[in-house]
Amino acid sequence: MESCVMAIVDTFRFSDAEYEGRLARLRRAMDAAGIDTLITSDPSNMAWITGYDGWSFYVHQAVIVRAFGAPVWFGREQDAQGALRTVYMADPDIIAYPDIYVQSPDRHPMDYLAARLTDRGWHKGRIGVEMDNYWFSARGYQALCAGLPQPPVDATGLVNWQRGVKSDAELDRMRKAARLVERMHARIADRIEPGMRKCDLVAEIYDAALRYDPDLGFGGDYPAIVPLLPSGTDAAAPHLTWDDRPMRRGEGTFFEIAGCFRRYHCPLSRTIFLGRPTQAFLDAEKAVLEGMDRGLEAARAGNTCEDIAIAFFDVLKKHGIRKDNRTGYPIGLSYPPDWGERTCSLRPGDRTVLKPGMTFHFMTGLWLEDMGFEITESIVIRDGAPECLADVPRRLIVKD
Amino acid sequence: MESCVMAIVDTFRFSDAEYEGRLARLRRAMDAAGIDTLITSDPSNMAWITGYDGWSFYVHQAVIVRAFGAPVWFGREQDAQGALRTVYMADPDIIAYPDIYVQSPDRHPMDYLAARLTDRGWHKGRIGVEMDNYWFSARGYQALCAGLPQPPVDATGLVNWQRGVKSDAELDRMRKAARLVERMHARIADRIEPGMRKCDLVAEIYDAALRYDPDLGFGGDYPAIVPLLPSGTDAAAPHLTWDDRPMRRGEGTFFEIAGCFRRYHCPLSRTIFLGRPTQAFLDAEKAVLEGMDRGLEAARAGNTCEDIAIAFFDVLKKHGIRKDNRTGYPIGLSYPPDWGERTCSLRPGDRTVLKPGMTFHFMTGLWLEDMGFEITESIVIRDGAPECLADVPRRLIVKD
Numbered sequence: 152m153e154s155c156v157m158a159i160v161d162t163f164r165f166s167d168a169e170y171e172g173r174l175a176r177l178r179r180a181m182d183a184a185g186i187d188t189l190i191t192s193d194p195s196n197m198a199w200i201t202g203y204d205g206w207s208f209y210v211h212q213a214v215i216v217r218a219f220g221a222p223v224w225f226g227r228e229q230d231a232q233g234a235l236r237t238v239y240m241a242d243p244d245i246i247a248y249p250d251i252y253v254q255s256p257d258r259h260p261m262d263y264l265a266a267r268l269t270d271r272g273w274h275k276g277r278i279g280v281e282m283d284n285y286w287f288s289a290r291g292y293q294a295l296c297a298g299l300p301q302p303p304v305d306a307t308g309l310v311n312w313q314r315g316v317k318s319d320a321e322l323d324r325m326r327k328a329a330r331l332v333e334r335m336h337a338r339i340a341d342r343i344e345p346g347m348r349k350c351d352l353v354a355e356i357y358d359a360a361l362r363y364d365p366d367l368g369f370g371g372d373y374p375a376i377v378p379l380l381p382s383g384t385d386a387a388a389p390h391l392t393w394d395d396r397p398m399r400r401g402e403g404t405f406f407e408i409a410g411c412f413r414r415y416h417c418p419l420s421r422t423i424f425l426g427r428p429t430q431a432f433l434d435a436e437k438a439v440l441e442g443m444d445r446g447l448e449a450a451r452a453g454n455t456c457e458d459i460a461i462a463f464f465d466v467l468k469k470h471g472i473r474k475d476n477r478t479g480y481p482i483g484l485s486y487p488p489d490w491g492e493r494t495c496s497l498r499p500g501d502r503t504v505l506k507p508g509m510t511f512h513f514m515t516g517l518w519l520e521d522m523g524f525e526i527t528e529s530i531v532i533r534d535g536a537p538e539c540l541a542d543v544p545r546r547l548i549v550k551d
Numbered sequence: 552m553e554s555c556v557m558a559i560v561d562t563f564r565f566s567d568a569e570y571e572g573r574l575a576r577l578r579r580a581m582d583a584a585g586i587d588t589l590i591t592s593d594p595s596n597m598a599w600i601t602g603y604d605g606w607s608f609y610v611h612q613a614v615i616v617r618a619f620g621a622p623v624w625f626g627r628e629q630d631a632q633g634a635l636r637t638v639y640m641a642d643p644d645i646i647a648y649p650d651i652y653v654q655s656p657d658r659h660p661m662d663y664l665a666a667r668l669t670d671r672g673w674h675k676g677r678i679g680v681e682m683d684n685y686w687f688s689a690r691g692y693q694a695l696c697a698g699l700p701q702p703p704v705d706a707t708g709l710v711n712w713q714r715g716v717k718s719d720a721e722l723d724r725m726r727k728a729a730r731l732v733e734r735m736h737a738r739i740a741d742r743i744e745p746g747m748r749k750c751d752l753v754a755e756i757y758d759a760a761l762r763y764d765p766d767l768g769f770g771g772d773y774p775a776i777v778p779l780l781p782s783g784t785d786a787a788a789p790h791l792t793w794d795d796r797p798m799r800r801g802e803g804t805f806f807e808i809a810g811c812f813r814r815y816h817c818p819l820s821r822t823i824f825l826g827r828p829t830q831a832f833l834d835a836e837k838a839v840l841e842g843m844d845r846g847l848e849a850a851r852a853g854n855t856c857e858d859i860a861i862a863f864f865d866v867l868k869k870h871g872i873r874k875d876n877r878t879g880y881p882i883g884l885s886y887p888p889d890w891g892e893r894t895c896s897l898r899p900g901d902r903t904v905l906k907p908g909m910t911f912h913f914m915t916g917l918w919l920e921d922m923g924f925e926i927t928e929s930i931v932i933r934d935g936a937p938e939c940l941a942d943v944p945r946r947l948i949v950k951d
Contacts, residue, residue, distance in 0.1 A: 206776055236791070282689040285685045372793075385636055391606075475628060476653075480654075487887045
């Protein structure tokens, strides 16, 4: 298999030392949580631990980590080929289940896994699973309970928390993703005009997200979320995608998009008004930009997540704007449906201490009664002022 | 909210009669399963029942159906705005949880839902949940168990099975998706050449998938799976996505892609060889095309899923090719991570009876030791020969 393995990995993998460092970090966390065997089903966690990459997360799969030995890849037989081609481990240990376990009412892949763990004597001790994760189901949990001597314990977020502080190699990927999102926003600003159909604008966004740039020396990967770009009163709803109708003069549209380089993301939102912006948009711009400045001042190592949120919310309050939702989340390596890391949140009450190398999407979006407004930044925490990953003019863009 | 509601729905919704027919069908199935209250978290099921559309499935949400009354939308407070704009129900009944429930270690959205069900007196009777679905977690199950008088029962696939036979309005959307996938394959065949970077080809694929076509009168939506297009020996792995390196002469690449029109899919795969194809590719083409013909002959109302699979596998066997995985699945309305419906499968042992209006991706892909080969069709079951949704030349495409 050696020649196959070479075909992909040289562009996708990190160094062995990087993976070994991650594994050591994870094992310390497992030890602290009293977990002997960790079954992690989140594709972002699987990739972070092993380098595994592929759109196979629609069937059950996992990476298994114990105190000693290399991580084990578990998944569908046909996807073992993808594991061989993408994981960093030499001669990887793979547990592959036959296709009859796929979407079968009679048997579950976790039945198979419980049996293989038992074969290896790994069924003893505390086994951790991600109880609140898209990729590990309630039925999978029941199958493991039935097939193991004792129920697994909840290890939701255990790996995710280890991913918080980024290595230099990870930051390098995020900076490359930032170049892509800069290009995407420049393209939008250049091409948008009244009458342009929204699906055509999305085609432009993908084009700018993906194409190889000889000056940059790379092209783009798919982001974990498709472009969100609701217009007018629909922009009060944060998660609408697009349709094929023409964009209209007199409406604002926010663009919540991310550049993605080898699964690492740089999300960034901007808002464009076609025509003369209403006072509400100008007021929102003023409040958000001022709040953004205060939030960025609070975004430094030693402060906490809530410090950023409170600094931002205080400015909004002064401007008479109420925001009922968190104002950011950690980012980095991700697969659909979310480019967030699902650990801490920028919101009052979250006292997670900020450390150098943590990365956040400072999500200062406003979804008001009849409009939406987003000007956001993705940042790297440092001892001093944070690094803003991308350089996109931080203002309401007006195009007439 | 009336003006907001109008903004989206006219392009996305089906008729009220269509939704009411679906609800009646679902209620018969609930009654047969002895389920009083169904909590369905799958976004495809939520959309099928209510029309709800949005990229909000990365947080917990559901549609609740009981024997009487309109369906209830449950989700995050900020996404209620999206529900108001997309569901078919007039004056919709919405249960929205505050943002502090989002990705919190201390509280779970299903705690909130259990309390609201109890408020309404809906906590009694048998409550069905989707135990083996990406969008309902093991922790959500535990939260409902803790908050309700008795544990919910498993209703995985209950809604999905109702979606199997498509209405004329649904088939119309799938035929539109077929026009898009035809355009996508035509674009690939036109643009691909040795030296072209794969990410640039993906940009072309998205362009053809999305842009408004004045002749067709519509543009495209995002498919539930990103383009899969591994080359050379990497094509032995079915679920690799892309990188930014040049494509090479002397390699075959399969393109597993789908057109998508308002969340309805038409998947279709083709394989392209750059240069002179090896005998292995020519052999695979011969076997797959012959097997496809036999399979299509078996694909008619009254036969079963396994009839199609056995017809196809018999031809492969004759050609000395072994395929260890299912050869198709039902398709239609879908959200990531999968454009399949996750009910029946085209494989030996699946005796699901084929009915007119069922739609399948006849997935005749081969992932062999050092190559991959995919020529597939999406079909509509009829009393006679099936309708092939798309018209793309059914052969190995060779480009020198």
